[in-house]
Amino acid sequence: MAAMAMERGTAAEALVGQVVLPGDLLLLPAHYDEDAEGERLRLSAGTAPQGRLLCGPGLRRSGAGLLVTKCGLLRHRPGGGGAYWVDSQQKRYVPVKGDHVIGIVTAKAGDVFRLDVGGSEPASLSYLAFEGATKRNRPNVQVGDLIYGQFVVANKDMEPEMVCIDSSGKSSGMGIIGQDGFLFKVSLGLIRKLLAPKCEIIQELSQLYPFELVLGMNGRIWVKAKTVQQTLIIVNILEACEYMTAEQRKQALAKLSGN
Amino acid sequence: MAVEMEVADGQCRLRPFSCELGLLSRPDGSAAFLQGDTSVLAGLYGPAEAKISKELPDRAALEVLLRPKVGLPGVLERSREQLLRQTCEAVLLGVLHPRTAISLVLQVLSDAGSLLSCCLNAACMALLDAGLPLAALFCGVTYALQPDGAILLDPTARQEQEARAVLTFAIASSDRKVLMATTKGSCSVEEMQQCLAAAQRAASTIFQFYRDSVRRRYSKN
Known part of the structure; x- marks a missing residue:
C-alpha cells in the first residue's frame, strides 16, 4: 500500500529521516496550497515563498515537487526556504566544489600537477596555488606525495581544479601531507559522519x-601517531566504525584504554 | 541482511526472494540476488575514467558484462547483456556524469530458471547500492505459459523447459511502465497482454521487497 502512495507523491516532511528510493515523488508544502487554490492566479504578496528551497544531492526538481534519484535517508534542514537532501552510503567520489579532499600526485605536467582524487578524472593543481609560492619559489612536490586541498572548479563538464590556499592566500591547514603516516x-x-561537528568517534x-x-571528503583518511603500532590501532578502529554500533565501539575502546 | 519474502499473487507465486547489498569490498556497488535457487552476483564500478574510444561526450557509457557459471560468455550472454544494458540506460540519469564509464558485471552463481529476471533485479540493486542517479527503479518478471494455457509466475528451470512460451518483462517503478519485453516460444497476443498485466501486479511486490532490503541496510546506522 505504501508503494502505491509513493507514486502519487508523499509530503516531504513526513519522510524526513526515512529511507527513500529513486522514483519517489516528494511534495512540498507550497505545492499543497497550489492544489487547494487550483488554477486561480495569485497576486497577493502573502503567498510568495519565504526563501528559496535548497535541493541537495539525490534530489531533482520535477514539475510537481522533488524527485528522488538516489537511495538513502531523507534529511531536512529548516531555516530560510529550507533544504532537503538524501544521505546515501556511497563508495565512489564525485568532485564537488568547495570539498576538502586528499589527492595523490600522479604526474607533474609543466605548470600543473595531476592528482588522483578517486573521481572519474584526475584533478589539476597549479604550482602557484600554494602558500607563498611564486614563479621563482616553487613548492617541493614529488610524484606520489599526498596533498590536502580544496576544489575551486568541480562540475560534470570540466576537469576538476584544486588549490591549497584559501581566498586570502593562507594555507589554512592545506598543503603537502608529511612523509610518514x-x-x-x-x-x-x-x-561525513566523522566530519560532523562534535563527532563522538573522534x-x-x-x-x-x-x-x-x-579527513578527505573523497573517503580518504590519513593518520599519524607517535608509533606505527599506535597509528595502526587508530586505523583499525576507524575502519571498523563502518560496521560497529556505538556500544560495540565503546567496548572496543574501553578494552584498548585498559591495556 | 537477507530479506525473505514469499507472496501469493492469485494462484501465481513468486519464489522466496533474498538480497544482500554491498557484500563485495572492491566494487563501488554490489548486490547478490536470489530468486528461489537462482542466484546472481552483481558488481558495479563507476562513474570511473573512460577509455577515449568508449567515452561519450554527453552521457556516461554503460557497459554490462554477463558471466555464465561455467565457460566463456557466448552469443546468448551477449544478447542478454544488450537487453540489460538498454534497460539500465532507460532509468539511469547518465547525463549527470558525462565522459565517464560505468561497468556492471553480473556473475551467474546458479541458474534454476527465470535467470534474466534475476539478472535484472540484481542489476537494479547494484545500481541502487552504488548510489548512481536513477529516474526510477526497475524489476524483472518472468512468466511461463504452460501447454494447457495456464500462466506461471517466476518459473523454475524445469517449468521453463516444459513451457510453450517464456516471457520476461522489465517493469519501471514509475507508472509500472514496460522497459523491456522478450519472449521465447509461441504465444497469442491476448496471452502476452495477460502476462504483462500480471507482471505489472507482481512488480509492486518486488518493489516493496526492494524497499525493505534498502531499509534493512540503512537501519544499521
Whole structure:
C-alpha cells in the first residue's frame, strides 16, 4: 500500500529521516496550497515563498515537487526556504566544489600537477596555488606525495581544479601531507559522519592518545601517531566504525584504554 | 541482511526472494540476488575514467558484462547483456556524469530458471547500492505459459523447459511502465497482454521487497 502512495507523491516532511528510493515523488508544502487554490492566479504578496528551497544531492526538481534519484535517508534542514537532501552510503567520489579532499600526485605536467582524487578524472593543481609560492619559489612536490586541498572548479563538464590556499592566500591547514603516516579508504558516509561537528568517534579516540588526522571528503583518511603500532590501532578502529554500533565501539575502546 | 519474502499473487507465486547489498569490498556497488535457487552476483564500478574510444561526450557509457557459471560468455550472454544494458540506460540519469564509464558485471552463481529476471533485479540493486542517479527503479518478471494455457509466475528451470512460451518483462517503478519485453516460444497476443498485466501486479511486490532490503541496510546506522 505504501508503494502505491509513493507514486502519487508523499509530503516531504513526513519522510524526513526515512529511507527513500529513486522514483519517489516528494511534495512540498507550497505545492499543497497550489492544489487547494487550483488554477486561480495569485497576486497577493502573502503567498510568495519565504526563501528559496535548497535541493541537495539525490534530489531533482520535477514539475510537481522533488524527485528522488538516489537511495538513502531523507534529511531536512529548516531555516530560510529550507533544504532537503538524501544521505546515501556511497563508495565512489564525485568532485564537488568547495570539498576538502586528499589527492595523490600522479604526474607533474609543466605548470600543473595531476592528482588522483578517486573521481572519474584526475584533478589539476597549479604550482602557484600554494602558500607563498611564486614563479621563482616553487613548492617541493614529488610524484606520489599526498596533498590536502580544496576544489575551486568541480562540475560534470570540466576537469576538476584544486588549490591549497584559501581566498586570502593562507594555507589554512592545506598543503603537502608529511612523509610518514598511513592512508586508507572508507565509505563516503563514514567520512561525513566523522566530519560532523562534535563527532563522538573522534572525541573518544582523542582520549586514547595524541595523533594527527586528515579527513578527505573523497573517503580518504590519513593518520599519524607517535608509533606505527599506535597509528595502526587508530586505523583499525576507524575502519571498523563502518560496521560497529556505538556500544560495540565503546567496548572496543574501553578494552584498548585498559591495556 | 537477507530479506525473505514469499507472496501469493492469485494462484501465481513468486519464489522466496533474498538480497544482500554491498557484500563485495572492491566494487563501488554490489548486490547478490536470489530468486528461489537462482542466484546472481552483481558488481558495479563507476562513474570511473573512460577509455577515449568508449567515452561519450554527453552521457556516461554503460557497459554490462554477463558471466555464465561455467565457460566463456557466448552469443546468448551477449544478447542478454544488450537487453540489460538498454534497460539500465532507460532509468539511469547518465547525463549527470558525462565522459565517464560505468561497468556492471553480473556473475551467474546458479541458474534454476527465470535467470534474466534475476539478472535484472540484481542489476537494479547494484545500481541502487552504488548510489548512481536513477529516474526510477526497475524489476524483472518472468512468466511461463504452460501447454494447457495456464500462466506461471517466476518459473523454475524445469517449468521453463516444459513451457510453450517464456516471457520476461522489465517493469519501471514509475507508472509500472514496460522497459523491456522478450519472449521465447509461441504465444497469442491476448496471452502476452495477460502476462504483462500480471507482471505489472507482481512488480509492486518486488518493489516493496526492494524497499525493505534498502531499509534493512540503512537501519544499521
